Amino acid sequence: MKKEEILSKLLVLASQKGLRSLSMSEIASAAGLKKSSLYSHFESKQDLINELYLFLRKRSxxxxxxxxxxxxxxxxxxxxxxxxxxxxxxxxxxxxxxxxxxxxxxxxxxxxxxxxxxxxxxxxxxxxxxxxxxxxxxxxxxxxxxxxxxxxxxxxxxxxxxxxxxxxxxxxxxxxxxxxxxxxxxxxxxxxxxxxxxxxx
CATH class of the missing domain: 1.10.357 (Tetracycline Repressor; domain 2)
Structure with a gap:
């Protein structure tokens, strides 16, 4: 799965559940990935959120x-x-x-x-x-x-x-x-x- 697809999944999940309670395991599950695979794309949840921000700015x-x-x-x-x-x-x-x-x-x-x-x-x-x-x-x-x-x-x-x-x-x-x-x-x-x-x- 491409990083952009993971970020799009994160946006949907965050809008439903909020960011604070989200774990990397939940994000990986929503994206259909193993947690280890998610960490191969993003170092941490903060890194993932920062990437989402930059991704949306670029798409805009x-x-x-x-x-x-x-x-x-x-x-x-x-x-x-x-x-x-x-x-x-x-x-x-x-x-x-x-x-x-x-x-x-x-x-x-x-x-x-x-x-x-x-x-x-x-x-x-x-x-x-x-x-x-x-x-x-x-x-x-x-x-x-x-x-x-x-x-x-x-x-x-x-x-x-x-x-x-x-x-x-x-x-x-x-x-x-x-x-x-x-x-x-x-x-x-x-x-x-x-x-x-x-x-x-």
Whole structure:
């Protein structure tokens, strides 16, 4: 059995039973494998969960790092921020990713494995944000007050805003209407010290 098939089986099993209570024996059984065969593919349950996360990201056609220098050209700052946030949101809304995050978020307080995935995702998002901000400054589209704090703040703000949008949709509330635009405009006003008003060509 291919690794991808095992990971797909894990996602189904985790959505039914949760991650914390799952053993490698149960995962192997669900995949129709001996436990020893499962360990030939994955060193541990944490390794399996990390591989599932990377597998789903890849299947969503989303890269952790892109050529931001090319990406930002021809766009103004607000347009760049909105397009990045919307792309991230679209990835997380894909059915398999939604199932995965539902499992991870519901267990992160009780499960070290789940919490580790959240940390990994946050680190990935922060690294991508730093790369984006560097491309913005290199292309002289804008310059930031305290680069590292600005990148951290932007990543956490966007993550929180997208979470609120999903919660509001589920609750049929309008509390998150226009939230991305409001957050991005507030961030630009607070953390951008110099901005090229036109598009960088």
């Amino acid at each position: 056609n989303t890269k952790a790092f892109v050529d931001y220098s090319s990406y930002v050209k021809g766009k103004d700052l607000r347009e760049i921020f909105l397009s990045v946030a919307i792309s991230y949101d679209e990835m997380n809304r894909k059915p398999e990713m939604k199932t995965f995050y539902k499992v991870i978020i519901s267990e992160k307080v009780l499960s070290k494995d789940a919490a580790s995935v959240i940390i990994k995702e946050t680190e990935t998002m922060l690294n991508a944000t730093r790369a984006l901000f560097k491309a913005i400054e290199d292309n002289k589209i804008a310059f930031f007050k305290d680069f590292d704090i600005a990148a951290l703040t932007f990543a956490l703000l966007i993550h929180s805003a997208l979470d609120l949008r999903l919660d509001a949709e589920m609750a049929e509330s309008n509390i998150a209407d226009g939230i991305l635009e409001k957050v991005i405009d507030g961030f630009i006003n607070s953390y951008v010290k110099e901005k090229n008003c036109g598009k960088n060509i």
